[in-house]
Amino acid sequence: MTVLDAPRQQGSPLRRIPAAMLALLGVLLALILANGLVDTGFFSLGQLRNTLLIAAPLALFAGAQTLCMLTGGIDLSVTMTATAVAYVVGSRAASGDSAFTAIALGFLVALVIGLVNGLAIGVFGVNPLIMTLGMAAIITGVLTVGSQSFLGGATRMPQIVLDLGRGTFLGPLPWNLLVWAVLGVGLVLLLRRTGLGRLVYAVGDNRRAARLAGVQVWRVETAVYVIAALLAAVAGILVGGRSGAVDLQLTASYLLPSVAAAVIGGTSILGGAGGYGGTVLGALILTVLDTMLTRLAVDESLRQLVAGAILLALAWVYVSSTRRGATRRRSSA
Amino acid sequence: MAQPPDLLEVRDVAKSYGAVRALVSADLTVSPGEIHALLGANGAGKSTLVKILSGALRPDSGTIAVAGREVRFSSPVDARRAGIAPVFQDPALVPHLSVADNFTLTGTDRAAVRPWLDRLELDVDLAERVNALPLALLRMLDLARALAHDPQLLLLDEMTAALPSDYADRVFAVMREWRDRGRSVLFISHRLTEVREICDRATVLRDGRAVDTHRTAEGSEARIVGAMLGERAARVDLPMAERGPAAVPGARPRLEVEELVAGRRLKGVSLSVAPGEVLGVVSLEGQGEDDLFLALAGDLRPKSGRVLVEGTPVRGRHPIQAIRRGITLVPSDRQHAVLPQRSIRENLALPLYSSMRSWGWISDRAERRAVDKAVEELEIDMRAAGQAKQLSGGNQQKLTIGRWLVGGYDVMLCFDPTRGIDVGTKHQIYRLLRQQAAEGRSVLMFTSELREVRIVCDRVVVLHDGRIVAEMPAAEADEERLLHAMHDLGPHDLGPHELGPHDLEPREAS
Ligand SMILES: Nc1ncnc2c1ncn2[C@@H]1O[C@H](COP(=O)(O)OP(=O)(O)OP(=O)(O)O)[C@@H](O)[C@H]1O
Ligand SMILES: [Mg+2]
Numbered sequence: 003m004t005v006l007d008a009p010r011q012q013g014s015p016l017r018r019i020p021a022a023m024l025a026l027l028g029v030l031l032a033l034i035l036a037n038g039l040v041d042t043g044f045f046s047l048g049q050l051r052n053t054l055l056i057a058a059p060l061a062l063f064a065g066a067q068t069l070c071m072l073t074g075g076i077d078l079s080v081t082m083t084a085t086a087v088a089y090v091v092g093s094r095a096a097s098g099d100s101a102f103t104a105i106a107l108g109f110l111v112a113l114v115i116g117l118v119n120g121l122a123i124g125v126f127g128v129n130p131l132i133m134t135l136g137m138a139a140i141i142t143g144v145l146t147v148g149s150q151s152f153l154g155g156a157t158r159m160p161q162i163v164l165d166l167g168r169g170t171f172l173g174p175l176p177w178n179l180l181v182w183a184v185l186g187v188g189l190v191l192l193l194r195r196t197g198l199g200r201l202v203y204a205v206g207d208n209r210r211a212a213r214l215a216g217v218q219v220w221r222v223e224t225a226v227y228v229i230a231a232l233l234a235a236v237a238g239i240l241v242g243g244r245s246g247a248v249d250l251q252l253t254a255s256y257l258l259p260s261v262a263a264a265v266i267g268g269t270s271i272l273g274g275a276g277g278y279g280g281t282v283l284g285a286l287i288l289t290v291l292d293t294m295l296t297r298l299a300v301d302e303s304l305r306q307l308v309a310g311a312i313l314l315a316l317a318w319v320y321v322s323s324t325r326r327g328a329t330r331r332r333s334s335a
Numbered sequence: 336m337a338q339p340p341d342l343l344e345v346r347d348v349a350k351s352y353g354a355v356r357a358l359v360s361a362d363l364t365v366s367p368g369e370i371h372a373l374l375g376a377n378g379a380g381k382s383t384l385v386k387i388l389s390g391a392l393r394p395d396s397g398t399i400a401v402a403g404r405e406v407r408f409s410s411p412v413d414a415r416r417a418g419i420a421p422v423f424q425d426p427a428l429v430p431h432l433s434v435a436d437n438f439t440l441t442g443t444d445r446a447a448v449r450p451w452l453d454r455l456e457l458d459v460d461l462a463e464r465v466n467a468l469p470l471a472l473l474r475m476l477d478l479a480r481a482l483a484h485d486p487q488l489l490l491l492d493e494m495t496a497a498l499p500s501d502y503a504d505r506v507f508a509v510m511r512e513w514r515d516r517g518r519s520v521l522f523i524s525h526r527l528t529e530v531r532e533i534c535d536r537a538t539v540l541r542d543g544r545a546v547d548t549h550r551t552a553e554g555s556e557a558r559i560v561g562a563m564l565g566e567r568a569a570r571v572d573l574p575m576a577e578r579g580p581a582a583v584p585g586a587r588p589r590l591e592v593e594e595l596v597a598g599r600r601l602k603g604v605s606l607s608v609a610p611g612e613v614l615g616v617v618s619l620e621g622q623g624e625d626d627l628f629l630a631l632a633g634d635l636r637p638k639s640g641r642v643l644v645e646g647t648p649v650r651g652r653h654p655i656q657a658i659r660r661g662i663t664l665v666p667s668d669r670q671h672a673v674l675p676q677r678s679i680r681e682n683l684a685l686p687l688y689s690s691m692r693s694w695g696w697i698s699d700r701a702e703r704r705a706v707d708k709a710v711e712e713l714e715i716d717m718r719a720a721g722q723a724k725q726l727s728g729g730n731q732q733k734l735t736i737g738r739w740l741v742g743g744y745d746v747m748l749c750f751d752p753t754r755g756i757d758v759g760t761k762h763q764i765y766r767l768l769r770q771q772a773a774e775g776r777s778v779l780m781f782t783s784e785l786r787e788v789r790i791v792c793d794r795v796v797v798l799h800d801g802r803i804v805a806e807m808p809a810a811e812a813d814e815e816r817l818l819h820a821m822h823d824l825g826p827h828d829l830g831p832h833e834l835g836p837h838d839l840e841p842r843e844a845s
Contacts (some may be wrong), residue, residue, distance in 0.1 A: 195697055197688030204685055207674040214634060214666055215738065216658040216689035225694075275676040 022268050025319075026283040033287060037294045045291070047174040053293055054175070054245060055168065058182040059084075061285040062237040063256045064263035065189050066230035071264055072193070073223055074206040074273030075130035077230045079137035080260060081253040084238025085116050087142050089148070091239060092157030094246045101160035107114050110241045115141070116231025124220030145250060157248045167243020178240045185236060189278045190231075202226060206273025259288050262309065266316050279317060287312075312333065340403035342367045342519050343388070343419075343488055348397030349543075350383050352725065355718045357383040357461065359543035361397070365488060368517045370510055372530045372821050376563050376757040377729030378716045381523050383422050384540070385492045388521075389421035392415035402487075402503030406487035412442075418487030422494050424523075424728045425670065426473040430466040434476060437465060447483040455479055455505050470668040471620050471783075478506065480686050489513060489520045489524070493728065495529060496755045497667065499620040499783045500818065507533055525757050526784060527556045539563050546582045564759045576778070586610060587646070590631075590662070591778045592744045595640035600735055602801030603640070608746065613768060613778040615792035615809060617785060619821050623801035625667060628748050631779070632664035633657030644746070655689060661745030665735050665752050667781075670736040675724035679715060680706050682723050686742025709737035712767060714760055728755045736764065746777045753787065785814045799823040 037044045044050075063080050070077040087108040094104035095198050119137055122128045145153065159167070166177045193199040201222045204212040213219055267284035269276025288309065295305045345363040349356070358380040362519055365371045376380050386392040388399065390408030391610050399406055401417045408414045414421075428437045438445050438461075445461075450473055452459065457475050465473065481489060491510075495503045496679055510520050510533060524530055530537060539547040539562040547562035548553065588607035595604045600623035608614045618624045629635035631642060633654040642649045644660040651657075654664065663686075666672050674682050683706045687693060710717065713733040719725035723734060732755050752768075753761045768778055782788060788795045788809050795812045797805040797820040805820035 054792065073450060095716065123712055196695055197697060198694040200681060200688045200697070201694070203677055203681065204674055207673075207676050211672045211674055212685070214664055214671060215685045215742075216653075216655040217685070218653060218655055218689070218691075270676075274674070 013202050020268075024278060026267065026280060026287065030283055030290065033290045033294065037290055037297070040294055040295045043322065044297075049293075051170060051174040051176055053289055056291040056292075057286055058176070058178040059237040059240045059244075059253075060256055060259055060263060060289060061182055061282055062185060062233050062240070063253075063260035064164075064267075064281045065278055066187065066233040066269070067239075067260045068264045068269050068276065068278055069189070069193075069202065069226050069233075070130065070230050071261075071269050071271055072202050072206045072273055072276060074209070074225050075223065075226070076261065076271070077134045077227060077234075078117065078131065078257065078332050079115065079119065079134040079141065080230060080234040080237075081257045082141040082145075083112055083231050083234040084241060084253045084256075085248070085250060086115070086145060087112050087235040087238040088159075088242030088248045088252055089145055089153050089157065091163060092159050092242060093153045093296045095160040095163075096158040101162050104160060105163070108239065109232065112231040112235035112238075113228060116228035117224065117260040119231065120224030120227030123225030141226070142250065149250075158249075159242055159246055163239055164246060165243070167240050167245075178244070181236065181240065185233065186282060189233075191276055198222070198225060203274055206270075207275070249271065249334040259285075259309075262313050263288055266313065336611045340368075341365065341400075342402060343521075344398075344400040344403075345384070345388070345704075346398045346400075346683060348384070348387060348394045348399065350380075350387060350392065351392050352719065353407075355725075356543055358387075358394070358540075359452050360545070361540060361543065362545040363521075363538050363548075365519050365521055365628060367487075367519055368514055369429045369536060370514050370520045370522055370534045370759065371541065372534035372537035373521055374525075374527075374530065374537055374559055374563055376759060377733075377755075378718070378727040379540040379563070379757075380543045381540060382492055385421055385423065385521075385523065388414065388419055388488075388490060389423075391421075415486070418606055419490065420481040420484040420488075421490040422474070422477045422481050422492060424492040424496075426465075426470065426516065427477060428465045428473055431464060433462050433464055434459060434468075435461040437476075438480060441480065443480050443483050447485070448479050448823035451479040451482045454509065467627055469621065471499060471502055474498060475502060475506075478509075480572035482509070487518055489518070492523045493525070493755050494522070495526065495774070497751060497783065499618065500785065500821070501619045503529075503783075512696060525755060525761065527559055527758060528786070530559070531555060541565055560758055563757065581589060585650070589645060590779070591641075591643040591646075592631065592760055593641045593643070595627070595642065596639050597635050597637040597640075598623070600801050601626035601630065604798070604801070604803055605640075606796055606803065608777045608779055610745075610775045610777055611772050612794065613772050613780060613792045615788045615795035615812070616779065616781045616798060617783075617788065617795060617817055618781075618798035624750075624798055626801075627798070628664060628667070628750050628779075631662060632749055633662070634664070658686070658689070658742075658744075663739045663742065663744040663747055665739065665747065665749040667750040669728075669731050669735050673723045673731050676722055679710070679717065679720045679723060679726070679734065683737050683741045684711050686738055705741045709740040712740060712763075713737050714763065729757055732756055733760070744776065746779065747771070748779045750781045751783055752780065753782075753784070783813075785817050788812045788817065797821055
């Protein structure tokens with residue numbers, strides 16, 4: 003008992019990878035193989051590049067989502083934030099601002115959105131679902147009105163944004179992969195190696211305990227929603243650069259998958275458990291799956307059905323693997 | 336004489352959680368009309384056995400027979416049908432639902448609970464939400480709910496651990512009544528005096544094995560401790576002899592509280608704690624003790640009055656303000672302290688990162704050193720270190736204290752700090768508190784286990800109806816005197832006693 007057993011907890015890094023992660027990795031590999039069978043062209047460089055081009059923004063959106071979900075929240079405004087940023091960058095650049103100014107303005111807008119979300123949720127206790135849904139609606143409204151007035155006229159993405167969004171370096175590797183890799187590593191380190199990361203988990207796991215231990219929960223939440231909005235801004239710039247033009251639907255298709263990727267990756271929607279590693283696998287699984295279904299010319303509604311079914315199946319696996327604790331608490335004489 | 340079949344017969348039951356062998360071979364027999372104690376150190380497997388007997392967990396192997404017939408429970412409902420109802424170690428009520436809804440949820444007939452609520456003298460509004468109720472009351476509601484199922488065998492997992500003495504007495508009365516009706520109780524507790532007084536027989540588990548069963552009698556504590564702790568027992572000297580140097584007389588108080596009014600129940604409390612002093616607080620349930628501790632910890636905003644540390648007031652509406660001034664809280668309910676899904680390490684290190692200045696890079700080495708030290712001092716069971724919810728109740732409790740050994744403090748407010756902790760470690764914690772005091776820190780300790788006052792405290796104050804009604808040096812605070820004061824029965828005939836340097840104005844008898 004006691005301290006003598008402590009060293010047993012360490013052990014080789016490989017052994018510490020949770021079984022759930024290995025299972026996800028297995029699912030991903032199986033899907034990739036299946037994809038290769040369906041379409042031998044899947045392993046071509048061009049196709050690989052396309053897959054990664056789609057996966058990178060999704061993984062960024064899902065990263066923002068993971069962060070919020072770990073605190074027990076959610077951010078349903080990530081995709082509209084991204085669209086707003088793309089609008090701002092595109093229209094500022096079109097009206098003659100330098101790429102730097104345009105992008106900086108875009109980030110400024112994201113910062114404001116994140117701050118408003120975070121403060122409303124952290125300080126005023128607005129429910130995150132409602133707050134961010136409302137925020138998404140407000141942004142949609144502003145962009146709709148704005149596209150007829152202050153954001154009106156042509157949008158044109160600066161060259162650097164176009165490069166980031168669709169260009170490649172080193173053969174099939176797209177620039178957006180590099181952006182994602184850097185931010186992804188940053189996010190993993192943030193969660194695992196920094197004080198803020200510890201607090202993100204603590205707040206999601208037991209808010210009252212965090213408070214009694216001296217954690218100012220509102221600050222953590224504000225920081226989280228700001229970081230989420232900034233990640234969304236990057237994703238918006240990447241997606242905008244890929245498509246070259248901006249409209250209200252630019253990133254709409256990413257919203258549900260951003261939540262799904264985090265959930266598939268094992269992040270608890272109630273907070274306190276999970277991480278970005280799983281989310282990345284989740285994002286890749288969803289992307290590969292989508293590519294396959296597209297190849298098979300499955301129509302949109304059936305595709306959603308399949309994605310939904312997979313999500314439910316995984317949710318069931320997670321629930322049943324943690325059920326012992328849950329029923330124990332709920333049942334009782 | 337023909338023996339009736341045993342009510343419960345457990346043979347060779349084993350249960351592992353992954354690599355952790357919680358039960359290796361548990362044997363237990365409970366006769367009809369018996370109060371049977373189930374004892375063991377933290378992590379010995381008591382709660383695991385209770386969960387198995389109540390159908391919440393399935394054993395890996397072994398047999399269970401009820402009244403001579405072998406049973407296999409696949410759910411709590413099965414166990415209830417067989418006449419077994421549990422009260423689990425942690426409140427099993429859904430926090431954001433009302434009490435009434437909770438009863439409905441578990442299929443408990445409200446009409447059947449009523450008489451038990453009356454019998455236990457619980458004055459509770461069933462429409463009240465569970466998270467607004469104090470822990471002790473929740474435990475009693477759990478008990479009333481179990482009784483309402485009218486079981487043959489009642490399983491009480493550390494039922495009295497969080498209870499003030501008036502509640503505990505009612506529980507004992509009900510247990511005796513149960514026995515007199517020919518029913519049985521399996522009673523888990525770390526308070527051996529209770530065990531000797533109320534239990535007929537005791538079974539001791541050590542590391543998942545039943546190692547001893549015997550009739551309790553005068554002096555069986557030593558035997559129990561020996562069986563529970565094995566070779567560790569030698570290190571427990573039951574009556575604690577050593578005592579740090581008493582608080583320096585005339586020293587300036589570290590913590591001063593002036594006419595503090597807070598919450599619903601705290602009506603005006605003044606006290607002071609010197610550096611190096613352990614001040615005890617005792618009371619019956621609901622005398623404002625919760626509000627006092629939460630207000631001092633900065634979690635509850637006082638309505639009036641002041642809290643001073645080293646002469647300057649503590650302000651603010653968040654616990655961090657108190658923590659910055661060195662005041663830290665071990666809350667009454669460990670569910671308000673433990674991060675259930677996080678590791679032992681993250682649980683213990685939490686206070687290191689609360690301030691924004693420490694949001695950056697974690698120093699792995701410093702963190703590990705601080706955490707390992709706390710783990711060692713408190714002998715925390717590291718077998719299930721990955722998630723705090725997998726720890727036994729006593730080990731979770733240790734996290735709530737250990738957190739502040741890591742975080743550092745000047746004044747620790749601890750509310751029943753040894754709740755659910757086994758005798759061996761309990762003494763270690765007493766020693767730890769004394770040692771912390773000897774190093775100049777101060778402790779304000781609420782305890783529902785009155786004998787702790789003489790073991791750990793220098794001085795004790797008695798709270799009644801939101802005010803302090805008595806104060807005495809710990810040396811004079813035997814249980815009888817404390818109980819007398821707790822019921823506010825007026826000045827006890829103590830003879831003149833020396834008042835300490837920081838004594839308050841004694842309350843005028845009105
Ligand atoms: N869900 C779980 N997963 C892994 N290990 C567990 C789990 N639940 C309990 N354990 C482990 O099983 C062992 C026995 O735990 P149990 O709760 O039965 O102890 P206990 O005798 O009730 O102790 P206490 O007096 O502290 O309440 C402990 O080592 C604990 O860490
Ligand atoms: Mg237990």
